[in-house]
Structures are given as C-alpha cells and as structure tokens.
Amino acid sequence: xxxxxxxxxxxxxxxQEVNITCSHNNIATNDYITWYQQFPSxxxxxxxxxxxTKVTNEVASLFIPADRKSSxxxxxxxxxxxxxxxxxxxxxxxxxxxxxxxxAGTTVTVRA
Amino acid sequence: NAGVTQTPKFRVLKTGQSMTLLCAQDMNxxxxxxxxxxxxxxxxxxxxxxxxxTTAKGEVPDGYNVSRLKKQNFxxxxxxxxxxxxxxxxxxxxSPRSGVVQETQYFGPGTRLxxx
Numbered sequence: 001x002x003x004x005x006x007x008x009x010x011x012x013x014x015x016q017e018v019n020i021t022c023s024h025n026n027i028a029t030n031d032y033i034t035w036y037q038q039f040p041s042x043x044x045x046x047x048x049x050x051x052x053t054k055v056t057n058e059v060a061s062l063f064i065p066a067d068r069k070s071s072x073x074x075x076x077x078x079x080x081x082x083x084x085x086x087x088x089x090x091x092x093x094x095x096x097x098x099x100x101x102x103x104a105g106t107t108v109t110v111r112a
Numbered sequence: 113n114a115g116v117t118q119t120p121k122f123r124v125l126k127t128g129q130s131m132t133l134l135c136a137q138d139m140n141x142x143x144x145x146x147x148x149x150x151x152x153x154x155x156x157x158x159x160x161x162x163x164x165x166t167t168a169k170g171e172v173p174d175g176y177n178v179s180r181l182k183k184q185n186f187x188x189x190x191x192x193x194x195x196x197x198x199x200x201x202x203x204x205x206x207s208p209r210s211g212v213v214q215e216t217q218y219f220g221p222g223t224r225l226x227x228x
Contacts, residue, residue: 042219042222043220043222045218
C-alpha cells in the first residue's frame with residue numbers, strides 16, 4: 001500500500017474554504033485515492049474518490065495533479081459541523097489484499 | 113434500514129475476562145471488517161471476512177478471534193482481555209464488485225472497551 005502523509009491538524013473559521021493535502025509519492029499506476037470523514041464518537045464515512053484530475057460531489061472536491069504524487073481535498077464554505085478527522089487512503093480498486101490503511105488523519109477544527 | 117449496528121456500545125472488563133462484540137448489517141453486504149482505533153493511530157484492521165463462513169487476519173489480529181456464521185453478522189471475540197486491548201472498536205461492511213477492495217465501507221457507531 002502506498003504510504004500517505006497528511007497534516008496532523010488544521011484550524012479554520014466558518015465560511016472559509018479548507019484544503020487538505022495528502023502526499024503519496026509512491027502511488028502505483030492502479031491506485032485510487034479515497035477520502036473518509038469521521039465525526040467525534042462516530043465511525044468514518046466515505047466522502048469522495050478519484051484517480052486523476054478533479055472530482056466533485058455535493059460534499060467536497062478532490063484535486064489530483066498529473067503526477068498523482070499528491071491530492072487535495074477541498075471543503076467549500078465550512079461550517080461548525082465540518083469539524084472532523086479526514087483520512088486519505090491510497091489503494092488499488094482491485095486487489096486480493098484487503099488491508100486498507102487509515103493512518104492518523106487530519107483533524108479539522110472549524111471555529112465560529 | 114439500520115445500516116451497521118454494534119453491540120454493546122460500551123463495556124468495562126477486568127484483565128483475563130472474555131467477551132464478544134457483535135456487528136450486524138442489514139445491507140446484504142458480502143464483506144465485513146473489524147477495526148480498532150487508538151488515540152493518534154487512526155484505524156487498524158483486526159480481522160475481516162469476504163463472505164459467510166470465511167475470515168482472514170488483518171494488521172493486528174493477535175488476541176482476537178472472529179466468526180461469520182451468518183452473512184449479516186460478524187463477531188469479534190476477546191478470549192482473555194488485556195489492558196492493551198482498551199480501544200474503540202469499529203465494524204464496517206461493504207459490497208464490493210468482484211475484487212474491488214476500495215468499494216465504500218459503511219461503519220458502525222463503535223464500541224468503547226475499557227480493560228482494567
């Protein structure tokens with residue numbers, strides 16, 4: 001599995017855009033990038049997944065440069081309820097190895 | 113549709129005691145997983161199952177056993193609890209297309225276990 005590096009924590013204010021960058025220098029050709037969100041006292045939930053360029057859904061956008069050695073999760077106009085831990089995962093979509101690695105994630109704190 | 117549920121929500125054990133954590137899902141998912149989460153360490157996979165009657169070891173399987181007798185249930189057992197097993201345990205399930213490991217995983221609310 002590709003090793004990922006994310007900031008431990010980030011602070012923001014309501015209404016701002018939050019960008020979390022994940023580094024994955026040894027990403028393999030068949031690896032996809034997935035982000036999960038975990039609220040306090042809850043299990044993680046899937047946010048977004050992509051392979052290259054840009055992916056957008058109702059929750060976030062995911063930007064992946066051409067070299068795919070990093071990716072950026074963008075949360076537009078955050079609110080207090082976006083305070084959570086965000087995990088970046090890199091793994092192939094198809095594999096006989098089911099060991100996903102969640103790492104420590106990035107704790108995002110949104111203040112009023 | 114309850115999704116993934118876990119029983120119990122919280123438990124205190126003494127060292128050496130045994131217990132079973134129950135995970136149930138009503139989404140007819142094939143794959144189920146048990147993770148533990150410790151402060152600052154993210155989630156670590158304990159055991160997983162790719163179908164009824166099958167189980168496999170994850171990243172940190174020592175001290176735990178699992179069973180998947182029914183498709184909807186995945187049990188995690190601690191035969192002799194140790195303080196190092198104090199953690200929050202999460203169960204997850206997914207319904208991957210053939211060989212797709214990164215299909216969305218749906219998590220339960222977690223079980224907090226304290227071993228004294």
